[in-house]
Amino acid sequence: MNERAKISVLLIDNHPLVLDGLKAVLETFDHIEVAGTAGLAQTGLDIARQIRPQVVLMDINMPKLSGIDAIELFRNELPQTRVVMLSMHDSREYISSSVMHGAAGYVLKDVSTDEIVCAIETVANGGTYFSSGVFDALMGDRAGEGSDPLTPRERDILGQIVAGRSNREIGEALGISSATAETHRKNLKKKLGIATTAGLIRYALDHGVVSKVG
Amino acid sequence: MNERAKISVLLIDNHPLVLDGLKAVLETFDHIEVAGTAGLAQTGLDIARQIRPQVVLMDINMPKLSGIDAIELFRNELPQTRVVMLSMHDSREYISSSVMHGAAGYVLKDVSTDEIVCAIETVANGGTYFSSGVFDALMGDRAGEGSDPLTPRERDILGQIVAGRSNREIGEALGISSATAETHRKNLKKKLGIATTAGLIRYALDHGVVSKVG
DNA sequence: CGGGGCCTACCCAGAAGTGGGTAGGCTTGA
DNA sequence: TCAAGCCTACCCACTTCTGGGTAGGCCCCG
Numbered sequence A, B: 001m002n003e004r005a006k007i008s009v010l011l012i013d014n015h016p017l018v019l020d021g022l023k024a025v026l027e028t029f030d031h032i033e034v035a036g037t038a039g040l041a042q043t044g045l046d047i048a049r050q051i052r053p054q055v056v057l058m059d060i061n062m063p064k065l066s067g068i069d070a071i072e073l074f075r076n077e078l079p080q081t082r083v084v085m086l087s088m089h090d091s092r093e094y095i096s097s098s099v100m101h102g103a104a105g106y107v108l109k110d111v112s113t114d115e116i117v118c119a120i121e122t123v124a125n126g127g128t129y130f131s132s133g134v135f136d137a138l139m140g141d142r143a144g145e146g147s148d149p150l151t152p153r154e155r156d157i158l159g160q161i162v163a164g165r166s167n168r169e170i171g172e173a174l175g176i177s178s179a180t181a182e183t184h185r186k187n188l189k190k191k192l193g194i195a196t197t198a199g200l201i202r203y204a205l206d207h208g209v210v211s212k213v214g
Numbered sequence C: 001c002g003g004g005g006c007c008t009a010c011c012c013a014g015a016a017g018t019g020g021g022t023a024g025g026c027t028t029g030a
Numbered sequence D: 001t002c003a004a005g006c007c008t009a010c011c012c013a014c015t016t017c018t019g020g021g022t023a024g025g026c027c028c029c030g
Helices: A016-026 A041-051 A067-077 A092-100 A113-124 A134-143 A152-162 A167-174 A178-192 A197-206 B016-026 B041-051 B067-077 B092-100 B113-124 B134-143 B152-162 B167-174 B178-192 B197-206
Strands: A007-012 A032-038 A055-059 A082-087 A105-108 B007-012 B032-038 B055-059 B082-087 B105-108
Touching: A007 A016, A007 A041, A007 A113, A016 A032, A016 A113, A032 A041, A041 A055, A041 A067, A055 A067, A055 A113, A067 A082, A067 A092, A082 A113, A105 A113, A152 A167, A152 A178, A152 A197, A152 B197, A167 A178, A178 A197, A197 B152, A197 B197, B007 B016, B007 B041, B007 B113, B016 B032, B016 B113, B032 B041, B041 B055, B041 B067, B055 B067, B055 B113, B067 B082, B067 B092, B067 B197, B082 B113, B105 B113, B152 B167, B152 B178, B152 B197, B167 B178, B178 B197
Parallel strands: A007 A032, A007 A055, A055 A082, A082 A105, B007 B032, B007 B055, B055 B082, B082 B105
Antiparallel strands: none
């Protein structure tokens, strides 16, 4: 890539630990500059408007405004800025959603620092970058098209339901009230025409809404 | 094993004494780093999301979320992390449940420190480790192939649960009282070490207890 | 500007599940 | 014969889910 200037990067992650760690690591590279950090997508957007980073490295799972939804906002307001999603999951839903919403890259959090740096360099040069395995998931998803009528948030809730969480626990996990989790659960059932929690779980497993065990 | 970096370990046990003792002991080994500790599986999972330990050493008996049920959550959310169960019991139920849910190792609490260290090293390198005696229990269980510890009646009930039936409906379907269905449900959970209905359904689907839908 | 979708949040009453028990009748095998 | 395992059944207090609402704020699209 060209070295005429540092690549300015904005980090967005609701885990302070990840944020700090990532910043520390990236700053050991001379050609990368962490221009800012944020704990929420909304905050990140506000900051980005001012510093206009070349690359945004954003966690996909965040309370309030999810990373996926934030991609579009960045693209609308800052078309020059390239967005790379950071995720712990190689869930097809997340990956294809990210791509469809305009992400320039998708990197799993467990990859090496070098790979993240490589992703940043690549997208800064106008390319796209996907972790190994991510691309496969994307291709596999194309085959099974047909698509869920579910909203991103509903998929979040469904994932929690499969994990066996109660409404209260879902609320805690996603940073919303249990009442809201309950509403989402009701909407899921209504929308899918499924009356039972058991049915929801089978639906999720059958449709790859959540990554299967094993 | 490779010594290029410390093996990061997360300890989860609801006995503070065990936790502290284990930590102190493990930290006398240069190539092992106790990256975190937790008193509950849920807390451990939250911590693990951030520190992404290579190895999780987790007690099998814990209030709220049981260790066995937690294995699946770890495997879903942190596929890179290897889970080793720590237990005072060499019960077949526990051992085979642990293995079936994806544990990479099973160590009895009364083994020597060296053996625990060995287990950590082994699973960090992608292997599996079982205390002597544990392996025997596992094999003995395998002999009975099919390997469900479930009674025929319990499989009936499990099938009904997967179908989304309530205890009352199960009772009607099988010609027993709802109270009996309830008892079977409770026994299933206890026997499999699974705390939630969601977990039971995934167990059933994973183990072919019921034929999959679609 | 208006409508619609989405996310959030709360109300309520009734149904259901949870997690402890206990317990009797039955079969099976040592 | 006697213990063990299984199936059956019920008790209780507590929590959670269910299924019906309503509603405000936000954003996008026509």
